[in-house]
Amino acid sequence: MILTVCFVAFFSGGLIKGVVGMGLPLTSVALMTQVIDLRIAVPLLVIPILATNFFQAIRGGNARLLISQYWPLIVPACVFTFAGVYILINVDPSLIIMTLGTVITVYALVNIFAFHVTVSQKHKVWLSPVTGTAAGLMAGMTGVIAIPTMIYFQALGLKKDLFVQALGITFFIAGIFLLLALWQRQILNLDNLPISALAMLPAMAGMFIGEKIRRFISEKRFRIGVFLFLALAGLNLVRKALF
Numbered sequence: 001m002i003l004t005v006c007f008v009a010f011f012s013g014g015l016i017k018g019v020v021g022m023g024l025p026l027t028s029v030a031l032m033t034q035v036i037d038l039r040i041a042v043p044l045l046v047i048p049i050l051a052t053n054f055f056q057a058i059r060g061g062n063a064r065l066l067i068s069q070y071w072p073l074i075v076p077a078c079v080f081t082f083a084g085v086y087i088l089i090n091v092d093p094s095l096i097i098m099t100l101g102t103v104i105t106v107y108a109l110v111n112i113f114a115f116h117v118t119v120s121q122k123h124k125v126w127l128s129p130v131t132g133t134a135a136g137l138m139a140g141m142t143g144v145i146a147i148p149t150m151i152y153f154q155a156l157g158l159k160k161d162l163f164v165q166a167l168g169i170t171f172f173i174a175g176i177f178l179l180l181a182l183w184q185r186q187i188l189n190l191d192n193l194p195i196s197a198l199a200m201l202p203a204m205a206g207m208f209i210g211e212k213i214r215r216f217i218s219e220k221r222f223r224i225g226v227f228l229f230l231a232l233a234g235l236n237l238v239r240k241a242l243f
Contacts, residue, residue, distance in 0.1 A: 010028050011202040011205060014202065016210065017210060018206060019217075026230065039089075042088065042143040056171075057168035060161050070170065077136040078174055081177045084138065087137070088140060089185055097240060101233075101237025102238060106234075112227045116154070119155040135170070135174065
C-alpha cells in the first residue's frame with residue numbers, strides 16, 4: 001500500500017511538472033505524507049528533484065543570465081536549507097505538517113481564484129534574499145521549495161519560458177544543498193538514497209508523459225484541476241495535524 005502510494009505520488013508529481021513546469025515535490029509530499037512520516041518522505045524527494053530540474057534548468061539557453069540576476073535569491077535558499085533541515089529534525093512534525101498544509105492550501109486557492117500579485121523590479125534588491133530565505137527554510141523542512149519562489153517569479157511577471165527555466169535552475173541548485181543538508185544530518189543515507197534514486201523513474205516517466213499531454217489539453221483547465229486537488233490535499237494535511 002505504502003509503496004503504491006509513493007509510486008503514484010512521484011508519477012503524479014512528474015506528470016504535473018511535465019504539463020505546467022512545476023509541482024513535483026509539492027504534489028509528491030502532499031500525497032506521501034498521507035501514509036508516511038514527513039521525515040521519511042523528504043529525503044525520498046532529493047534525487048527526483050535533482051533529475052527533473054536538471055533538464056528544466058538547461059533548456060532555454062538563459063541559464064547564465066538568470067543565475068546572474070537571481071543569485072541573491074539562490075544563495076540564501078541554499079544556506080537556509082540547512083536551517084530548515086534542523087527544524088525538520090527538532091520541531092514537532094505535526095506543526096510542520098500543519099504549516100505545509102496551510103501553505104499548500106493558500107497557494108492553491110490563490111491560483112484557483114486567479115489572484116495575482118505584482119512586484120516592481122526595483123524591489124528585487126530586498127525581495128530576492130527574503131524569498132530565498134523563505135524558500136530555503138521550506139525546502140529543508142518539507143522538501144518543497146516551490147511556493148515562495150513561484151509566487152515571487154510570477155509577481156515579477158517573468159515570461160513563461162524564463163519563468164520555467166528560472167524555477168528549474170533555482171530548484172536544481174537548492175536541491176543539491178538539500179541533499180547535502182539531509183546527508184549531514186544522516187536523514188539521507190545509504191539506506192534510503194537508492195530508494196530516492198528509484199523514485200526518479202516514475203517521476204521522469206510522469207514528466208515525459210506530461211510534456212506530451214501539454215500539447216493536447218488546455219493548460220488552464222489542467223492547472224485548475226491540479227490546484228483543486230492540492231487544496232484538498234493541503235486541507236487534509238491540516239486535518240491530520242490537528243486530529
